[in-house]
Amino acid sequence: MIVENDxxxxxxxxxxxxxxxxxxVSAASGKDLHMLxxxxxxxxxxxxxxxxxxxxxxxxxxxxxxxxPRGIPVILLGSPSQMQEARALGAVDYLTKPLxxxxxxxxxxxxxxxxxxxxxxxxxxxxxxxxxxxx
Numbered sequence: 001m002i003v004e005n006d007x008x009x010x011x012x013x014x015x016x017x018x019x020x021x022x023x024x025v026s027a028a029s030g031k032d033l034h035m036l037x038x039x040x041x042x043x044x045x046x047x048x049x050x051x052x053x054x055x056x057x058x059x060x061x062x063x064x065x066x067x068x069p070r071g072i073p074v075i076l077l078g079s080p081s082q083m084q085e086a087r088a089l090g091a092v093d094y095l096t097k098p099l100x101x102x103x104x105x106x107x108x109x110x111x112x113x114x115x116x117x118x119x120x121x122x123x124x125x126x127x128x129x130x131x132x133x134x135x
Contacts (some may be wrong), residue, residue, distance in 0.1 A: 030054030
């Protein structure tokens with residue numbers, strides 16, 4: 001699952017990760033995070049740290065709450081100066097913008113396998129997925 005408010009970057013991430021074998025659910029905001037996670041049970045969440053309507057701490061708080069499926073790895077995206085904050089919030093990994101595309105793929109594959117081992121989403125062919133509406 002990708003949560004990124006920058007439309008162009010979100011679309012590029014969707015296409016890139018789709019090309020790497022992921023199915024991708026994406027959202028422009030974090031306000032529907034709970035509903036989307038319940039509906040798609042992603043193996044991984046890639047979350048922008050600078051969503052205008054939902055602070056990353058609030059998003060991580062939602063993910064850590066009792067009603068949220070357990071064990072979904074969260075990778076935060078942001079500036080290099082936010083790396084320590086991302087770790088303090090409980091992100092499993094952190095990527096800086098502008099994105100290093102091969103690193104996005106490698107980190108996503110690493111952590112999506114972890115989420116999949118916890119019984120979260122997988123595609124019919126056994127590949128780990130991050131989900132996609134209608135896919």
